[in-house]
Amino acid sequence: xxxxxxxxxxxxxxxxxxxxxxxxxxxxxxxxxxxxxxxxxxxxxxxxxxxxxxxxxxxxxxxxxxxxxxxxxxxxxxxxxxxxxxxxxxxxxxxxxxxxxxxxxxxxxxxxxxxxxxxxxxxxxxxxxxxxxxxxxxxxxxxxxxxxxxxxxxxxxxxxxxxxxxxxxxxxxxxxxxxxxxxxxxxxxxxxxxxxxxxxxxxxxxxxxxxxxxxxxxxxxxxxxxxxxxxxxxxxxxxxxxxxxxxxxxxxxxxxxxxxxxxxxxxxxxxxxxxxxxxxxxxxxxxxxxxxxxxxxxxxxxxxxxxxxxxxxxxxxxxxxxxxxxxxxxxxxxxxxxxxxxxxxxxxxxxxxxxxxxxxxxxxxxxxxxxxxxxxxxxxxxxxxxxxxxxxxxxxxxxxxxxxxxxxxxxxxxxxxxxxxxxxxxxxxxxxxxxxxxxxxxxxxxxxxxxxxxxxxxxxxxxxxxxxxxxxxxxxxxxxxxxxxxxxxxxxxxxxxxxxxxxxxxxxxxxxxxxxxxxxxxxxxxxx
Amino acid sequence: xxxxxxxxxxxxxxxxxxxxxxxxxxxxxxxxxxxxxxxxxxxxxxxxxxxxxxxxxxxxxxxxxxxxxxxxxxxxxxxxxxxxxxxxxxxxxxxxxxxxxxxxxxxxxxxxxxxxxxxxxxxxxxxxxxxxxxxxxxxxxxxxxxxxxxxxxxxxxxxxxxxxxxxxxxxxxxxxxxxxxxxxxxxxxxxxxxxxxxxxxxxxxxxxxxxxxxxxxxxxxxxxxxxxxxxxxxxxxxxxxxxxxxxxx
Numbered sequence: 001x002x003x004x005x006x007x008x009x010x011x012x013x014x015x016x017x018x019x020x021x022x023x024x025x026x027x028x029x030x031x032x033x034x035x036x037x038x039x040x041x042x043x044x045x046x047x048x049x050x051x052x053x054x055x056x057x058x059x060x061x062x063x064x065x066x067x068x069x070x071x072x073x074x075x076x077x078x079x080x081x082x083x084x085x086x087x088x089x090x091x092x093x094x095x096x097x098x099x100x101x102x103x104x105x106x107x108x109x110x111x112x113x114x115x116x117x118x119x120x121x122x123x124x125x126x127x128x129x130x131x132x133x134x135x136x137x138x139x140x141x142x143x144x145x146x147x148x149x150x151x152x153x154x155x156x157x158x159x160x161x162x163x164x165x166x167x168x169x170x171x172x173x174x175x176x177x178x179x180x181x182x183x184x185x186x187x188x189x190x191x192x193x194x195x196x197x198x199x200x201x202x203x204x205x206x207x208x209x210x211x212x213x214x215x216x217x218x219x220x221x222x223x224x225x226x227x228x229x230x231x232x233x234x235x236x237x238x239x240x241x242x243x244x245x246x247x248x249x250x251x252x253x254x255x256x257x258x259x260x261x262x263x264x265x266x267x268x269x270x271x272x273x274x275x276x277x278x279x280x281x282x283x284x285x286x287x288x289x290x291x292x293x294x295x296x297x298x299x300x301x302x303x304x305x306x307x308x309x310x311x312x313x314x315x316x317x318x319x320x321x322x323x324x325x326x327x328x329x330x331x332x333x334x335x336x337x338x339x340x341x342x343x344x345x346x347x348x349x350x351x352x353x354x355x356x357x358x359x360x361x362x363x364x365x366x367x368x369x370x371x372x373x374x375x376x377x378x379x380x381x382x383x384x385x386x387x388x389x390x391x392x393x394x395x396x397x398x399x400x401x402x403x404x405x406x407x408x409x410x411x412x413x414x415x416x417x418x419x420x421x422x423x424x425x426x427x428x429x430x431x432x433x434x435x436x437x438x439x440x441x442x443x444x445x446x447x448x449x450x451x452x453x454x455x456x457x458x459x460x461x462x463x464x465x466x467x468x469x470x471x472x473x474x475x476x477x478x479x480x481x482x483x484x485x486x487x488x489x490x491x492x493x494x495x496x497x498x499x500x501x502x503x504x505x506x507x508x509x510x511x512x513x514x515x516x517x518x519x520x521x522x523x524x525x526x527x528x
Numbered sequence: 529x530x531x532x533x534x535x536x537x538x539x540x541x542x543x544x545x546x547x548x549x550x551x552x553x554x555x556x557x558x559x560x561x562x563x564x565x566x567x568x569x570x571x572x573x574x575x576x577x578x579x580x581x582x583x584x585x586x587x588x589x590x591x592x593x594x595x596x597x598x599x600x601x602x603x604x605x606x607x608x609x610x611x612x613x614x615x616x617x618x619x620x621x622x623x624x625x626x627x628x629x630x631x632x633x634x635x636x637x638x639x640x641x642x643x644x645x646x647x648x649x650x651x652x653x654x655x656x657x658x659x660x661x662x663x664x665x666x667x668x669x670x671x672x673x674x675x676x677x678x679x680x681x682x683x684x685x686x687x688x689x690x691x692x693x694x695x696x697x698x699x700x701x702x703x704x705x706x707x708x709x710x711x712x713x714x715x716x717x718x719x720x721x722x723x724x725x726x727x728x729x730x731x732x733x734x735x736x737x738x739x740x741x742x743x744x745x746x747x748x749x750x751x752x753x754x755x756x757x758x759x760x761x762x763x764x765x766x767x768x769x770x771x772x773x774x775x776x777x
Contacts, residue, residue, distance in 0.1 A: 356736035455732040486736030
């Protein structure tokens with residue numbers, strides 16, 4: 001890089017002059033201003049930021065994706081977490097909100113103003129935007145047309161990390177064949193082709209579960225001469241897509257009379273075990289706890305028939321399942337056995353589902369658990385060699401509204417500044433701070449912790465009298481305006497937070513496909 | 529003498545065979561609950577008649593509404609949870625609901641309500657009157673009066689089947705009547721339930737993620753698609769609970 005010396009001297013001189021002037025002005029500020037906690041804490045943070053990280057290359061990258069974790073979700077979750085710790089709440093920060101670098105991210109898909117997880121995660125994993133509903137393919141794909149896949153496949157950061165010799169892992173609290181995790185390893189003309197029973201009859205395409213189990217062979221087939229060792233850590237839900245439609249293959253915690261969905265009579269968990277005889281297949285908390293990270297070379301964990309439980313509802317799982325934090329910690333413990341480094345993708349998949357069900361409690365408690373998982377990753381890795389990125393795929397129509405006073409319970413009714421009673425709207429009724437633009441509407445399900453319980457009831461949208469209802473309970477679902485069978489995504493920007501080598505490139509307002517390039521730059525995936 | 533002994537042994541054997549045979553026959557007549565049933569449900573005030581077909585085995589029950597081509601399948605899992613899948617038979621598609629584990633006294637949890645069509649709370653609290661007795665069991669009328677209405681359910685305990693259900697008001701006017709029409713249908717229970725298992729299903733949790741599937745889009749755009757199904761079954765919850773005998777004290 002060439003430096004214009006004259007300009008540099010001129011700017012430096014100006015900077016010194018400004019600095020001197022600022023110092024003189026600072027000295028003239030009243031003491032009650034400069035000693036104010038807000039003032040001093042901000043100044044300390046500024047000093048920390050001046051200690052610029054000039055390291056760009058990382059050994060490891062961990063990408064955390066909060067599915068549906070829009071900015072209002074972050075704000076509400078940080079307040080809820082703070083209030084759960086007896087703080088007023090607003091001053092709290094989620095673990096990743098302490099990261100030094102952040103950016104706003106534009107989420108739209110090539111053909112959609114408001115995106116879905118398939119198109120957005122393909123952008124993050126492969127460096128280009130594509131259509132809504134498709135996985136690991138570019139915009140020339142025709143959704144649902146198997147024949148259009150060939151020639152339109154794109155390569156993901158996880159695949160490049162494999163080729164580079166890094167260890168790789170994927171974690172999701174959703175089904176591991178769901179759109180977000182699938183975009184790390186699969187190519188599909190439809191996000192719904194999770195197993196063969198979901199595909200058009202006579203298709204020549206391969207379902208997503210099959211692609212996961214045969215990832216190593218498929219990748220080697222696409223790149224001549226490449227020898228990879230496959231994904232080392234897979235943790236998630238979605239057992240149904242790996243098992244035959246036969247009651248004899250039911251797991252101990254099957255919730256359906258026939259757990260498996262596959263119509264080709266294949267047991268993909270058994271096939272995986274045959275391919276990796278040294279690997280461990282686990283399906284419950286006991287199996288998970290028995291994994292020794294020091295001696296485990298690879299693990300395949302499918303902890304639920306469909307999506308894993310909401311964090312708030314996890315204790316009700318039949319066979320028990322690990323938390324996102326536990327899975328993240330275990331994965332890092334296994335992946336860091338590779339001295340070359342690792343790439344790990346962690347999705348908190350049920351933040352999105354909590355919002356779809358109209359349950360702020362479900363969405364926010366899962367966001368807090370994601371924050372816990374990130375904190376664990378921060379504590380287990382060296383910040384000088386690990387780039388950690390935390391972002392979302394899209395937001396939701398979730399709002400923080402009214403003029404509640406400082407410290408007002410974030411799940412509560414709006415109580416205005418200077419008041420002790422809930423404020424009332426023009427219709428004379430109280431209202432909550434949190435709400436949804438659309439969805440199923442208000443429901444009072446008491447201490448229910450499964451957000452999806454609301455789907456058993458007809459929509460109850462519009463204004464309701466909530467005077468006698470405790471809206472802070474786990475079973476309360478917020479009011480919504482537009483009646484829909486399921487609350488929707490939003491098209492607004494989401495945020496990205498980064499720490500570690502290369503994190504300083506995360507700034508400004510970026511297109512979502514930039515995430516791949518941040519990972520690529522840090523790990524040198526496409527260049528030597 | 530020897531012949532008499534042989535004859536006596538033969539007669540004893542034949543007698544035992546007869547007794548055993550009779551026993552088997554009686555056992556056969558009493559063996560097991562009805563697996564299929566058809567009901568006519570009449571609401572005179574609305575002049576509305578609906579048909580409900582019931583298909584069941586031990587841990588799986590299907591409520592099929594032919595008029596609207598909707599089937600509600602309930603599965604009782606090992607943890608005692610009841611899982612609902614709502615099938616739209618014309619579309620050969622289904623929507624899966626999470627098994628509810630905490631919503632006590634709310635629908636989808638009471639297995640008796642799904643299997644017998646009468647809720648446990650109703651059966652536990654109703655006064656009972658034996659209407660008929662036979663070798664296999666009783667026919668019992670369960671009765672409760674609440675909110676000026678009287679609910680009477682008649683159950684054949686041998687076949688473990690609801691045979692009639694009536695709701696009348698305080699003046700004796702009929703509000704709703706269920707009649708068991710048949711316990712033999714064109715499709716047997718195992719065939720019907722197996723057929724459902726071949727339909728493509730979607731978790732309700734996933735519906736909000738996909739607005740390009742016409743079926744799912746219909747779900748989102750129209751809201752709770754249940755509203756378009758049978759009138760009797762999809763009135764407000766309170767009436768529905770009454771209709772299936774799930775009212776509580």
